[in-house]
Amino acid sequence: MINFTQLVLASHNAGKLKELQAMLGESVHLRSIGEFSSVEPEETGLSFVENAILKARNAARISGLPALADDSGLAVDFLGGAPGIYSARYADGQGDAANNAKLLDALKDVPEAERGAQFVCVLALVRHAEDPLPILCEGLWHGRILPAASGEHGFGYDPLFWVPERDCSSAELSPSEKNLISHRARAMDLLRQRLGLK
Numbered sequence: 001m002i003n004f005t006q007l008v009l010a011s012h013n014a015g016k017l018k019e020l021q022a023m024l025g026e027s028v029h030l031r032s033i034g035e036f037s038s039v040e041p042e043e044t045g046l047s048f049v050e051n052a053i054l055k056a057r058n059a060a061r062i063s064g065l066p067a068l069a070d071d072s073g074l075a076v077d078f079l080g081g082a083p084g085i086y087s088a089r090y091a092d093g094q095g096d097a098a099n100n101a102k103l104l105d106a107l108k109d110v111p112e113a114e115r116g117a118q119f120v121c122v123l124a125l126v127r128h129a130e131d132p133l134p135i136l137c138e139g140l141w142h143g144r145i146l147p148a149a150s151g152e153h154g155f156g157y158d159p160l161f162w163v164p165e166r167d168c169s170s171a172e173l174s175p176s177e178k179n180l181i182s183h184r185a186r187a188m189d190l191l192r193q194r195l196g197l198k
């Protein structure tokens with residue numbers, strides 16, 4: 001069992017920090033990498049795993065603390081898995097609203113049955129910047145892309161992601177409901193097992 005009381009989260013995304021801290025509970029204090037640096041590393045990997053490790057190593061190096069990274073995204077079947085690892089940059093860095101508008105446009109005439117998609121989350125935890133054995137955990141969440149945005153909770157693509165097990169968008173779920181069933185929740189469940197936190 002590995003015992004962490006303080007971890008740095010290698011993310012500048014406030015939505016992720018909120019969700020991950022809620023899932024970890026009070027026994028682990030997640031500190032944002034934003035406390036240490038405002039420079040975001042270039043995500044040059046070709047996979048969620050590579051980008052998660054890259055972000056975790058960078059944060060451990062900058063902070064001197066063990067680091068947790070979350071690399072996540074939305075893989076849309078009709079688009080051959082795009083935007084995938086490029087989800088944050090889908091509309092060339094113009095932000096969530098532009099990403100969502102571009103996705104709706106790309107699926108404009110696509111019927112419901114062909115709008116399948118999954119959220120992917122890979123968590124990587126490194127004990128230090130050169131850790132030769134990062135802990136890796138993944139989670140998938142299957143759903144469908146709605147024809148229009150709906151809901152105010154969450155962040156990113158949540159208003160466009162229809163959740164079959166609840167028959168609503170993930171932005172219509174309360175934060176605590178989303179944190180029980182999301183891709184991030186699944187990955188975190190595995191991580192908590194690996195860390196002996198459950």
Ligand SMILES: O=P(O)(O)OP(=O)(O)OP(=O)(O)OC[C@H]1O[C@@H](n2cnc3c(O)ncnc32)[C@H](O)[C@@H]1O
Pocket residue numbers: 010011012013016040043070071072073074087088089096099119154155156157158182184
């Ligand atoms: O890299 P960091 O600093 O962690 O922050 P980021 O927002 O750039 O994060 P990613 O590179 O992992 O890109 C993830 C993309 O997928 C989206 N995404 C991930 N998880 C999501 C969730 O739970 N709900 C909605 N969108 C999500 C998110 O909005 C981004 O566009």
Ligand SMILES: [Mg+2]
Pocket residue numbers: 043088
């Ligand atoms: Mg990113």
